[in-house]
Amino acid sequence: MASLSRVLINVRFHMMQGEVEEAVRSLVDEWRGALTEGYADDVVKLHETTLELADRFPLAEAVSHVLHRATVAYARAGDFTAATVTAARMVSVWRARCQRNPTPDNLAGHIHALDTMAGIFRARDMAASVVGCLVELAEWHLTHGNNVGVAWALREIGALALRSGNLTNAAEKFTRADEIYADEAGDTSVVEERAECHVLLGRLAHINGDHETARLWFERAAVHLKDDAESEVRSLIEGLSIGDTLPELRILKVGVFGLPFWENDAQSDSIPCSEISA
Numbered sequence: 596m597a598s599l600s601r602v603l604i605n606v607r608f609h610m611m612q613g614e615v616e617e618a619v620r621s622l623v624d625e626w627r628g629a630l631t632e633g634y635a636d637d638v639v640k641l642h643e644t645t646l647e648l649a650d651r652f653p654l655a656e657a658v659s660h661v662l663h664r665a666t667v668a669y670a671r672a673g674d675f676t677a678a679t680v681t682a683a684r685m686v687s688v689w690r691a692r693c694q695r696n697p698t699p700d701n702l703a704g705h706i707h708a709l710d711t712m713a714g715i716f717r718a719r720d721m722a723a724s725v726v727g728c729l730v731e732l733a734e735w736h737l738t739h740g741n742n743v744g745v746a747w748a749l750r751e752i753g754a755l756a757l758r759s760g761n762l763t764n765a766a767e768k769f770t771r772a773d774e775i776y777a778d779e780a781g782d783t784s785v786v787e788e789r790a791e792c793h794v795l796l797g798r799l800a801h802i803n804g805d806h807e808t809a810r811l812w813f814e815r816a817a818v819h820l821k822d823d824a825e826s827e828v829r830s831l832i833e834g835l836s837i838g839d840t841l842p843e844l845r846i847l848k849v850g851v852f853g854l855p856f857w858e859n860d861a862q863s864d865s866i867p868c869s870e871i872s873a
Contacts, residue, residue, distance in 0.1 A: 599625060599637045603644050610651055618648055619657040626664040630672035641665075642677070649684050654695065659688040659708065666711060670857035675719050682712045697739060706732055713853025722759060725853050726752055743785055746775035750792050754850035757799060769796050790819035794828060794847050806835050 602621050609618035622645055629638050645665055649658050662685040669678035689705035709728040716724040729748045736744030753768030769792055776789035797812030810832060817828040827846045834841040 599640065603640060606644055606648070610648060615648075615652050615655045616657045619655075619661045622648065622661045623664045626661065626668050629665075629668045630674070642681075645681070646684065649688065653688065654691050655688070656692070656704065659685050659704065662688065663708075663711060666715065667857045670715065670718065670855070675715055678715045679712075679719070682708075682715045686712050693735065697735075702735060702739065705735065710852060711856060714856050717853040718855065722755055726755060729755075729852060742775050743779050743782075743788065746772040746779070746792075747788065749775070750788075750795065751850060751852040754795060754852075757795065757802075758850060762799060762803065765795075765799055769799060786819045787821075790816040791847055794831070794844075797831065798841070801835070801841060810835050 602625060606618045606621050609615070609621070622641070625641055626645075629641055642665070645661055649662060652658050662681045665681040666678045666685065669675070669681065686705070686708040689701065689708040692701045693705050709732050713725045713728040716722075716728065729752050733745050733748035733752075736742070736748060749768045749772040753765045753772065756762070756765035756768060773789060773792050773796065776785060776792060779785050780789070793812045793816035797809045797816065800806075800809035800812060813828050813832045813835070817825050817832070820828055823846045827842075827844060830842050
């Protein structure tokens, strides 16, 4: 990063000219090598310039890319405090874009940003903040009439509650999600999502010691799942007959919101603009 000063001078020139994408391109290139070769002073300058860019162009989609790249760099270095700052600014970009023009692409970008933010919160063991991201996600889905998205968010909140041992809250969220899925029945993807919710209800029943109810939920789920997912649920049913411990889930993950995105190089450099519903 010997030429960082010159790079930042060019970045500010691009800012003055309103050339956001050019500024972003230069900053992204610098963030790729940041925090891996030990130049702390340069990282501070890079961080400050990145936030300055976000201040100047709060609605620019391109800005979210460099904020995401910075978040990845910080997360890989284990600096989750700094990652929280850049991830929060990334959410702010998409929140502002959605408030101004709630297109499907902007909503998808906002969901991805919330997922990024949640990943940092999960790494910091801040479960309540992860739930806050899901609540905001649910509110956006509700505002724009995407009931399936609301159900998915509730299901994820329930999964977090299940992991933390709050079984009453988990039951409430799974039950409400199942009710919404029932109202939206018909689409294949909705049927499969509801089946996944039934798996969670079965695991909850098993934890509560009600193996017969757990079996009923698993059997209902297996009918609507395919291939490896169905086989995995069948293994859960078999597990009920063997003992008190169920096999670990590999295909049907419990709680997929806020997974550590920075461990996957293929997903760390881009923001997908596609509808996220599961």
